[in-house]
Amino acid sequence: MNIYVSNLSFNVQDEDLKEFFTPYGEVTSAKVINDRETGRSRGFGFVEMSDDAAGKKAIAELDGATVENRAISVTVAKPKEDRPARGNGGGGYNNGNSYNKNRY
Template sequence: MNMYVANLSFHTQDEDLKKLFAEYGSVSSAKVITDRETNKSRGFGFVEMESDAEAKEAIKGLNNKEIEGRALSVSIAKERPARTSNKRW
């Protein structure tokens, strides 16, 4: 299950996010989203866990939990809509 994690500290790295969620089970991937130009954190990321049950426990345990002075917002990630091409031929 893929989860959206918002309100991260701007110092949080991928590995920090992975360790935080690993307390609840097996983490497939953890990615803090960064700005393309500055490479600085945008304050949110995505975590994927192998088991839906573990992911639900992580959401329950970490949503609104204060980390580095910020209350995390953890929820199930929404599917990204398919991109449409705006190319003109």
């Protein structure tokens, strides 16, 4: 089960994230997402757990929990393909609404 964790303190590292979930079952991976340019945490991450029942229990018990004075949000992660691509909100030079679409 892939789990999305948001509102993390910028001090939380991958290993910390793994430790939050380990009491609920086997954590196969835990990754805090960092900004590409600065390397600083973006305040969210993903945890993968091998057992769905353990993942659901972790979500139920950790959602709203306080970690470093912040109430974290813990939900089932949505598949990547369900989200629009970054920067592809209908604008840009190559979108279907291009002003010269029918000019030639």
